Amino acid sequence: MASYCIGDLSRREILRMAAVLGGAGMLFSAKLAAAEALLRRTPAQILGPFYPVMKVWAKTADLTRPRDASGRASGQVLHVTGRVLSLSGEPVRNAQIEVWQANSHGRYRHPSDSNPAPLDPNFDGAAVLGTDAEGRYGFTTIKPGAYPAGPNTVRPPHIHFQVTGREDRLVTQMYFENEPYNDTDRLLNSAERKELLVVRLLPPPPELEPDSKLAMFDIVLFRG
Numbered sequence: 278m279a280s281y282c283i284g285d286l287s288r289r290e291i292l293r294m295a296a297v298l299g300g301a302g303m304l305f306s307a308k309l310a311a312a313e314a315l316l317r318r319t320p321a322q323i324l325g326p327f328y329p330v331m332k333v334w335a336k337t338a339d340l341t342r343p344r345d346a347s348g349r350a351s352g353q354v355l356h357v358t359g360r361v362l363s364l365s366g367e368p369v370r371n372a373q374i375e376v377w378q379a380n381s382h383g384r385y386r387h388p389s390d391s392n393p394a395p396l397d398p399n400f401d402g403a404a405v406l407g408t409d410a411e412g413r414y415g416f417t418t419i420k421p422g423a424y425p426a427g428p429n430t431v432r433p434p435h436i437h438f439q440v441t442g443r444e445d446r447l448v449t450q451m452y453f454e455n456e457p458y459n460d461t462d463r464l465l466n467s468a469e470r471k472e473l474l475v476v477r478l479l480p481p482p483p484e485l486e487p488d489s490k491l492a493m494f495d496i497v498l499f500r501g
């Protein structure tokens with residue numbers, strides 16, 4: 278009788294443990310699947326010395342036509358578009374995106390920029406944007422020029438971003454594919470997954486100017 282009880286308990290215990298282990302296995306599988314579904318956070322980059330110092334940011338999605346300018350900025354017109362997402366792929370709505378960049382000659386409109394390249398009277402190179410309900414953002418600008426950043430150092434063309442969600446802030450820089458200074462740029466090459474920072478210039482969709490270019494840059498925050 279005792280052996281029956283023990284055997285019965287053992288069998289029940291085994292069944293219970295199997296159920297627990299099975300459940301744990303399912304839970305583990307679910308977590309693994311979720312982890313595989315996670316996006317990669319966009320690599321962070323330094324703020325740099327040319328974060329805009331003006332008191333009021335331009336709230337515009339077209340940096341090529343600043344207020345009070347007489348004409349359009351010189352350079353390759355570029356439409357930058359993308360989404361701000363959390364690691365789990367959820368759109369980050371109402372995120373604030375600050376962008377700033379050099380003009381097509383590689384010069385920032387910033388008192389600390391000693392580059393002798395000319396300023397562009399039709400380009401201020403900074404704006405603040407927001408994301409919509411789907412996390413989308415977009416702006417029109419010109420492709421920035423490369424610029425000297427010390428002896429024998431040239432920074433490849435890039436656009437600076439500071440993205441602020443509800444719980445997370447990311448400072449980063451977006452670069453362009455096939456630029457000659459990409460391979461030697463210390464900042465770009467310090468990123469663990471630098472390919473996430475490099476965009477390809479694409480032909481524009483039919484509704485945009487035919488000689489412009491399109492760049493798609495998704496930005497992934499930890500939690501949004």
Ligand SMILES: [Fe+2]
Pocket residue numbers: 325327379432435437
């Ligand atoms: Fe820069």
